[in-house]
Amino acid sequence: MTSGGGIANTIALKLARDRALGPGARRGGVPARAAGRLRVYASDQAHFSIARSLDVLGLGERALVRLPSDRSMKLIPEALAAAIARDRRRGLRPAAVVATAGTTNTGNIDPLVTIGAIARAEDLHYHVDAAYGGALLFSDRFGERLRGLDRADSVTIDPHKWLFQPFSLGGLFVRDGASLRRAFHTEPDYLRKDLEREPERLDFYHYSMEGSHRFRGLKLWFTLKTLGRSGLARLVDRTMDVALHLEKRVRAEERFEIFDAPVELASVCFRYLPEWARRGDARRRARLNALQTAIQQKIERSGAAWFPNIVLRGDVYFRFGVFNYLTTEADADAVLRLILRVARRLRV
Numbered sequence: 001m002t003s004g005g006g007i008a009n010t011i012a013l014k015l016a017r018d019r020a021l022g023p024g025a026r027r028g029g030v031p032a033r034a035a036g037r038l039r040v041y042a043s044d045q046a047h048f049s050i051a052r053s054l055d056v057l058g059l060g061e062r063a064l065v066r067l068p069s070d071r072s073m074k075l076i077p078e079a080l081a082a083a084i085a086r087d088r089r090r091g092l093r094p095a096a097v098v099a100t101a102g103t104t105n106t107g108n109i110d111p112l113v114t115i116g117a118i119a120r121a122e123d124l125h126y127h128v129d130a131a132y133g134g135a136l137l138f139s140d141r142f143g144e145r146l147r148g149l150d151r152a153d154s155v156t157i158d159p160h161k162w163l164f165q166p167f168s169l170g171g172l173f174v175r176d177g178a179s180l181r182r183a184f185h186t187e188p189d190y191l192r193k194d195l196e197r198e199p200e201r202l203d204f205y206h207y208s209m210e211g212s213h214r215f216r217g218l219k220l221w222f223t224l225k226t227l228g229r230s231g232l233a234r235l236v237d238r239t240m241d242v243a244l245h246l247e248k249r250v251r252a253e254e255r256f257e258i259f260d261a262p263v264e265l266a267s268v269c270f271r272y273l274p275e276w277a278r279r280g281d282a283r284r285r286a287r288l289n290a291l292q293t294a295i296q297q298k299i300e301r302s303g304a305a306w307f308p309n310i311v312l313r314g315d316v317y318f319r320f321g322v323f324n325y326l327t328t329e330a331d332a333d334a335v336l337r338l339i340l341r342v343a344r345r346l347r348v
């Protein structure tokens with residue numbers, strides 16, 4: 001268990017780095033022959049913590065090859081395979097592939113099966129950042145969308161996102177526990193080692209860069225004991241139902257335009273279209289963007305609802321994430337009505 005998904009991603013990429021550089025890297029760092037040459041592949045929708053992790057690990061943010069996503073905001077496997085081949089030809093050293101299962105902006109899921117096959121064929125560490133979408137594993141109705149997750153070497157899941165836990169609680173699953181221990185194991189004199197040899201003991205300082213570590217998993221354990229897997233599935237499905245309701249309403253209202261990517265998790269991205277925009281004046285992009293920002297800020301200031309504005313391919317959209325199982329269809333309808341009311345009164 002970690003403080004969040006970002007740190008879990010850093011730990012995963014440490015495993016990838018050590019696998020690529022071999023056991024000497026812990027003491028010697030990145031050897032001169034590999035400096036500036038390691039490469040990690042992800043789509044341009046990957047969370048910023050991937051690039052930051054590469055900086056922290058001494059590989060540099062430039063080690064991240066950001067592949068353009070397709071219209072559904074997903075990584076394109078053919079482009080991944082081509083980028084790896086091109087880099088090998090150039091004498092670079094591919095080290096890892098990061099797929100995102102639930103992008104931060106639109107909640108889209110990369111094609112996990114195909115990406116996993118490429119990673120395996122290329123002998124690369126396969127990390128799936130399922131910080132957001134991992135919760136879908138609990139759902140019988142929607143869990144199939146994560147097919148291929150089981151091929152990963154490491155998976156980030158953030159229970160403080162869509163498993164309804166209070167901040168902060170992230171998590172990393174790794175296929176090979178011994179590799180995690182090899183990456184972080186340390187024996188400082190002030191910590192007694194005799195009892196640690198007992199096999200069932202889990203001392204977290206051997207498994208991440210953290211030392212003192214609070215009992216983060218306790219709240220999740222209580223949730224599991226209270227609700228069980230089926231209870232969590234019910235809550236995840238409930239938020240999905242509200243999101244799908246919202247999607248339907250947005251599609252049915254001509255003053256809204258939904259972002260053109262499938263709704264795969266509980267995120268719905270759309271924007272308000274005033275009459276002049278519906279007439280299709282493309283030169284008014286800046287004005288349309290300013291209008292979305294003004295609407296969002298007015299509503300945020302009012303305290304009636306909160307949703308962020310995000311930029312997708314240069315256009316500003318509202319991003320609705322239904323992450324609270326107490327949110328109802330009626331709440332969603334009320335926010336849509338509020339947007340229309342606020343938009344009518346604004347002069348942008």
Ligand SMILES: Cc1ncc(COP(=O)(O)O)c(C=O)c1O
Pocket residue numbers: 003004005006007009047049100102103104129130131132158170
């Ligand atoms: C896909 C993804 N990965 C990682 C993170 C980082 O999570 P945290 O804020 O818990 O570090 C986020 C946060 O939104 C995310 O959406």
